[in-house]
Amino acid sequence: MSTEVGNVAREDTQRRTAARSPDGPAKVTITEIAREAGVSVPTVSRVVNGRSDVAPATRARVEELLRLHGYRRRSPSPGDRAALLDLVFNDLDSPWAVEIIRGVEEVAHEAGVGTVVSAIHDRAGAARQWMTNLRSRASDGVILVTSVLEPGLHDELRRLGVPLVVVDSAGSPASEEPTVGATNWAGGMAATEHLLGLGHRRIGFVQGPSRLLCSRARLDGYRAALDVAGVAVDDSLIVPGDFYHASGFTGCNRLLDLDRPPTAVFAASDQMALGAIEALRRRGLRVPEDMSVVGFDDLPEVRWSAPPLTTVRQPLSDMGKLAARMLLDLARAVEPASPRVELATELVVRASTAAPRAS
Template structure:
């Protein structure tokens, strides 16, 4: 079916093919519960087959609703993205629907069904693996998409919004090396994520540029949660030759490392310096305030919203990949190693 044909499908068309009344199709679209399950399933399948999108009288160039989809919503990181998206969308008079799919295929399918029913104009996907099936569904529904901080190379031709993770990893290591640290422990992020690999690569580049060697025993892999920062921080400090500084791939793991330092009877930064990544709001209120790499999460969300709205209006994008600058924020969790 061509795009023109898909746009020409009406509720009456769906009703006739399903053998039901127009009000019944309307009730399905509005999520009403007073529709028999087998009837709802038949109507929803026809809506998907036709790529039907209820426009609510809107023109094809004016957006009124965009979807923001996360794997999970259990971190301050997600809150900052949401803040940026909603600020930019609100400025354009556009609503935002936030969904967490928890990496489950069934949740993704449910989201796509809901997307078709409410006729969102665009979608912002955050660290999702955009597989070919999802790509095909979004194209069939005529929903332009933007990916924030992609987990890998997107499997669809969509713009991506990210940050200069490599430069951020470089600046954190250069800061510690400049203070005199030579044994630096690393609590890296999930290797499958592009951001994790870039941060670690930037760290390695700084260490090697200083004529030093990255000790593989001091590079451990975490999962961006406080608990892994605590556990791996304790493992680094138990090393026969422990590091004098620890770099974590996000603030949450850095704060977990704080607790590992404390439980060992040591202090930050007198005994161990610690650097995070993200600069979440809580970083400046930690004790001591955390030195970290500022990632412009809210700005990334706002840029993603503005970009998807440009796509909705049919505008051409100058470049498919945009990266916003990171910047090291030096606070009180870093100092020269003892004896310097």
């Protein structure tokens, strides 16, 4: 910023500051500072909290505005808390959504904070209607789970000073948004390595929605495990899915119709794995005697499936808890220790996997 432009900006800020508070220094918020600096609220918070991950020019601009406004960081008091959090899903038809809600609710309850759960369903206008409702209830923060908001809605959240935390990013996460996820690549690799270790070489994969980073990471883990084992990736063994039962059923049938069907199936969600087991049952095939099946999630129901499902556990409830804690911090202008967090996955071996049947 040139000296002339900087002086004009400084004089304009001083005029507006005086106009807002004729009797003394204005009580400015970091939202106002962010608006004047042309940056996000989290960026201003990073500067206020002395974080190093801010570009020098941006830091200088924000610090100058902080000085001009006489901003002083307010020490949080015991009663200083957010009052309402928004938890937004693309839909609520999956048991894993319940697990995330459980984690968020536990933290919110302990903090005395209310939770509003919404589903936007990728319907035209649904996200905008949600934004209208959010404005009316003055939410203190949003947790967005495997969903996509239009860029304009992201901008609107910033203008309103509403912090955002993303769980399982859909598409590339914006650089300013804290995210919570699981080690999906490592989980995909562990599941595939387990089947390879049992002796399987033709392993089918039913993938999740390609728009989701977690889906792509699980597929990449599957490919990586095959590559390390020296097994060529056969693209005919990779079939589309959407994380729900029906696509697992359809995908498994597609694999079974191949001239050389796989001896094992890795489904990128537990629900698809259960759909695959049903497809096998209807064809008179047994799990794991005729085909091994692995899922991903470790939903509570899969330990009671027939047979109990081998799967990759992702800590869904813990992901919800962590997202809620990060959001409560952001609502108090306290930056999370790390803007990108991945919780560890774990392979859980049960009775749905075994060595391939001798041919």
